[in-house]
Amino acid sequence: MRAARRIAWALAVFALVGSGCKGSLELNEIHIVHSIALDVGKNGGVKLSAEIARLASGQQQPKGMLNKTFMLTGEGSNIFEAARLMRVMSDRTLLWGQTTAIVISKDIALQSLDKQIESLRRFRQFRNTTLVYMIDGQASRVLEVEMPNASISAQALRGLAEGGETTGLTSQTSLLDIYMDRINGYQEVCIPAIRVLKSKEGELNRLIQATGFFAFRGDQLAGFMSSRLSKGYLRASNRMRSTNEKLTCDGKPGDTVAFENTRSSSRITASIDKTGIPVVRLEVDADLNLVGQPCDDQTVTPELIAEWEKRLNSEIEDQIKSFIGFSQQHATDLLGIGERIHRKQPQQWKQIKDEWSEIYPICRFTVNVNTRIDHTNFTV
Secondary structure (H helix, E strand, O other), X not given: OHHHHHHHHHHHHHHHHHHHOOOXXXXXXXXXXXXXXXXXXXXXXXXXXEEEEEEEOOOOOOOEEEEEEEXXXXXXXXXXXXXXXXXXXXXXXXXXXXXXXEEEEHHHHHHOHHHHHHHHHHOOOOOOOOEEEEEOOOOHHHHHOOOOOOOOHHHHHXXXXXXXXXXXXXXXXXXXXXXXXXXXXXXXXEEEEEEEEEOOOOOEEEEEEEXXXXXXXXXXXXXXXXXXXXXXXXXXXXXXXXXXXXXXXXXXXXXXXXEEEEEEEEEEEEEEOOOOOEEEEEEEEEEEEEOOXXXXXXXXXXXXXXXXXXXXXXXXXXHHHHHHHHHHHOOOOOOOHHHHHHHHOHHHHHHHHHHHHHXXXXXXXXXXXXXXXXXXXXXX
16 A cells, blocks of 8 residues: 555656656746736726836846836726737737736725726735735826836835835835725725826826825725824734834924834723713824924923924824724725724624624724834933
């Protein structure tokens, strides 16, 4: 019996090794897709645009990717059909496994987010780590922008996610993140929003900017969160990495003193009280450094630092409450409050889960912020 198993294993390994070389392709036989855009096509279908890097394989130049890209476009009733029609227009095999970013237009998201995400997930070549963005307008325009410091749009889009995390404007959101949130139902989905900047003459200015988040309720678009709401959301959800906060100088509205947020953490507790209303307590801690000059005629003293901390507590609390107000107005549970109640009070959750979209807007939130200013280097 053992001998037979060993023979079977040997045959299986041989089959895998032997079949691997058959599928190999040369550089002059492939096109590598680096980013894609999804727009509404004709008759409610899908317009798929792909940014493709030119590859070099000749003897006159080194092998690899050239500093140039081009676009292919296909339209179909779904993503699969659009991709097949795109292949007809290409003289090479398209490799989708290196796709770094997916840009979804607001118009196609309005149809059904689940439909698009499920189609992308069934497209086996896409990696789970592929980043997802949304834009209010044509998504394909993002891939057409010629940026001065990036040879391909995929590089700029990945940089936006990294830069957004340090400014509190956005955070990295992958295809898997969205899929898991929709399947598990732990919390509602939000997708980073971007836009293409224009020059004064109305032409593309070769820049893409992160602008906040698009929030969903189920698979339906609920609304757009601006930068201020995004900061409140990232703090409340314990996803804040770094950002700046400013306080105005008394009597001089145009002058400000700036602080760098070096650490931020949040804790959420949720339960149902005796009256049957969900109550939520949100605790936020933030460490900041003074990075700008104090206001004129100000000497940094422990008393002034205590005053700054009090004002920062109020400012950050207002940001978070603004986000909470948005989420309740649009009945989108982006913090996963329902799931927290489910875990803590499963029996009570059974009684309210079917009406959660109506109950969430009347949840009672309490926000407590505690800031600490360290390393001012100016204290007398």
